[in-house]
Amino acid sequence: MKLNSFHIQSKPNWFFLLVIALVFPIVYFHLFSAGFIAWDDPEYLINNKDVHQFSIKRFCTTFYIGNYHPLTMLSYALDWKFFGKDAFGYHCENLLWHFLNTTLVFYLGKNLGLKSLQSFFLAFVFAFHPLQIESVAWVAERKNLLYAFFFLASILSYFEYHSKQNIKYLFLVYLFFIFSLLAKPSAVVLPLVLIVIDYFIFKQNIKVNYKWYLLFFVLSLIFGIVTLFSQEEAKFLLNTHNYPLLNKIGIFGYGIFHYISKFLIPINLSAFYSYPQSLTSITLIGILTLMAFFLLVYTLVKFNQHLVLFGLFIFVVNIILVLQIVPFGDAIAADRYMYLPIIGLVLAVIYIAERFQFPKIVTVAVALVFCGISFVRSGLWKDSLPLFLNVIKTNPTSFIAINSLGVEYMERNDFDKSYRYLNQIVKLYPNYYKGYYNRGLLNGKTKRYEQAIFDFSKAIEYKNYYKAYAGRATVYYELKDFPKAIADAEKTIQLEENNIKANYVLANCYDDLNDLAKAVMYYNKSILLNSENPLYYLRRAIVYGKMQQFNLCLQDLDRCLSINPNYAEAYYWKGVAKVNMRQNPCSDLKRALNLGFLEAQQPLINYCK
16 A cells, blocks of 8 residues: 555654664765774774873863863763773764764754754754764764754753743753753854744744843853964864955855755765865855855845745754864864754755655655665775775875875875875875874884984974974984983973873983983883873883892783783793793793794703703
């Protein structure tokens, strides 16, 4: 029997959510086998000592990659406790949060007076539009999912308050707003969203609730100031993008054009949209877009199309912070910024479709196309390499992607391809300090030490980059030029006190110079900064051996082996320590040899006949 729209319309809410739930594992199939991405995931998770140690105090007092979001960091710490380095758990949780947000969007539609099918369409597009892939597939974008959940929960609580006039719901509005701010400061726009809802949906004069709005805006102001400090500390507020006023207006308008066009026609999507070298075309497009937008608003007001206007305002209010009014970051736009704003555009489309009676087959076809594009795009997020290559495909001169590809191939020990991209980045952007720094790392890794010193020196010349001092210190250590290695390492620590590489270089230098007390001091600092690196324990153990402190030596070697049970050299030195302690070293020396450490062969012959 053929189902007509009335039969579908009469289905209970859980039916529509069940359909979406069944589509989820299909569209996001690739994410179940996805790993971490080289952008931000290591800083947030893999190399983040605060997350590993579950340091709630640090989450509340520290900025991470230019952001203040203690609730998000707490989420990562819980994940680390359960999943460790297994990316599967993180992706499953991201999908869970996205589904919960989709459910809230469905009920938001119901509260706005949409029919069940319309609410279903709103939630379906929110769930599976290709622009949403970045927020869902990128572990580092957990903050987007968390803040959206509490943001939507706050709005729904506001509807409940208006419906039941119960003060507890107003309390929930504020509580969820605070949670949203603690997940991501982008939530500061919530008061504006509530004002738009009051005006268009509840037909209220905004002066009636000004006392409520006041507290909202105070909270927004506080978190806005904190965000500016965090962005400034991370050097994300860029003077290089502080263009003349006309260009700024053009960039603002271009952002609106970019997001609306990518919403309507989601092709040539990218994980990174670079600023163009010339702003002429963007400025022109942006100004024309603003003129067209204001004309559209005027027309909608004139013809009393207030619901379409409501959708557009919801979009603009939620996207306005990332339209580069205050220039930050190196990207002119990002797909993840559309995670919540997309709701406004879908609402506008729904209202227009109802006004002009669009055939339902059109909406079904659009939904299926979005699912297909999203399925393909989610596959790009399985691994860093295909993602970076896709950025290059859509933006061949993207310095971020070229540089990232060079680093990615270096990590994979594909040095020829790494040189190809890092040489390209230095040629295209001769003042880009990170290009020189990363090529310096590559030259150091391939033992081209003189070239490495040149590259690190260039990075220092252009930026006074603390990591370049640490990299050059490492090269000087390899060349046994201890005075220069120590000088660069100490300079690094002046610029960044807790730099692990610099402390480790100093420890190695003083070890080689036989200043064992200083060597232990800097190995201690290295271990304090990263207690999960077995090499640090091994090197300190060797120093303890030189100091005849064999019990401490064995403790460090045992700790080293608890981190890496197949560390052959640790077994060798454990055998050496036992020889000095007149204990039986044979099992340790034999294990070292079996694991491929050939230096253990002669001691094994000498002491284990």
